[in-house]
Amino acid sequence: MHYISTRGRSAAVDFEGALLAGLAPDGGLYMPNAWPQLSPADARALGEKPYAEAAASVLSLFTGDAIDQSTLLAMTKDAYGGFHADDVAPLVQVGDDDYILELFHGPTLAFKDFAMQILGRMFDAALARRDEHLTIIAATSGDTGAAAIDALKACSRVNVVVLHPEGRVSDVQRRMMTSVIAPNVRNIAIDGSFDDCQAIVKSLFADEKFVNDVKLGGVNSINWARLAAQTVYYFTAWAAIADGDEAVNFVVPTGNFGDVFAGYAAKRMGLPVATLGVAANANDILHRAISNGDYTPAGVRPTASPSMDIQVASNFERLLFEAKNRDHDALREIMENFARDKGMKIDDQTLAAIRKDFVSCAVSEAQTLAEIARHEKATGALIDPHTAVGRSAAIRLREDGHLKGKTVTLSTAHPAKFPDAVKEATGKNPDLPDFFSDLFDRPEEMVKATASEDAIKSIIRDAFGTA
């Protein structure tokens, strides 16, 4: 197994190369050169195993020789042993054919923990063996940052710098990041949007000298290892509910297109997935792209589901690469034109290829809050606004005939991360788990910066010099 850049101008690397690089040197995203395969029988057998064992089995298809099987299993046991649910990713039935996959029982209460906890352990092992250090840069709209900091704060060979859009994450999300005061952690509040943060991250990777000076790495979903780890719960969820080889739908609240692309990867690996539902909030660029080919950013609108307040979705590049039959030149031209024109019209053939696997739905603010309230009335349980976007989309896509049969909606965050929206919708205050009961008493540390590449470079150089 090796990894190729979508843009075709970087050398292929092994799993460890993709893990440590994050983004390919040509600005492209790494992809496996071919999809590893699992038969439905293999997938079903995963359902019999504890989550950590299933994760090691699936991940080994991506890691190849980079990590031996017993080390990988020790890593997954350690990573998922810290989750606060026995099942790690519990599946809850909410209707005849409807399920919610709870992905918020990790240490920072969002689905990001599934990949980040394992990445931290992989970084530790690879950097120790190479006797190297890394400076991780992450852009966050709230959840990736907390998960990265939690997973990496104890890594002696990793520094971690997190950029978040000032005032555009919830107080709980911010405090989960800024209350971790450690010598290798820096939080930077950017005067701008998540897209500005993400653009800065990509521009840092484009500066070869800076990348080499500080040994830059990334843990956003540009990093293939993130998506590899996120494929696992599609397999375990399918195995828990499918009869025989029955195909199941997944609906995924979507921002950077990473989580839903992990579902696509699982499908390409042989998992019987019928349709992948892309659930967008009022920042509906992905819905516009899939429904009518219009992939044009329209300015970010703050919503009750702030982690999905994203316009330029990194992983859409991976989807276009697939839809273009992995034609590097065609993909590079598309991405260059997109950068120049600040938007794109997806051609009919490419759109038809995308629609073989995906449908989409945009959910308004009113619909999001209404779904939190409806769900609480129907089940007595609170859901977070991102999950509500997913559930609202799943209900509408089924009513409109786009989804038939069993459907799993990914529940991506704990409701207590977004108490204001939950309270507004239901009148109820979701409680943080005990291990965060003192979150609002903890001191915070962060610096503020303008949305400028140079400002961030100088903060990183001052903090960590050459790694």
Ligand SMILES: Cc1ncc(COP(=O)(O)O)c(C=O)c1O
């Ligand atoms: C809670 C939550 N739900 C959904 C998403 C969207 O996931 P993705 O960016 O992988 O599409 C995010 C952020 O990415 C998130 O933090």
Ligand SMILES: N[C@@H](CCOP(=O)(O)O)C(=O)O
């Ligand atoms: N919603 C994310 C945005 C970054 O997404 P990633 O999956 O590419 O890391 C966040 O919460 O930070």
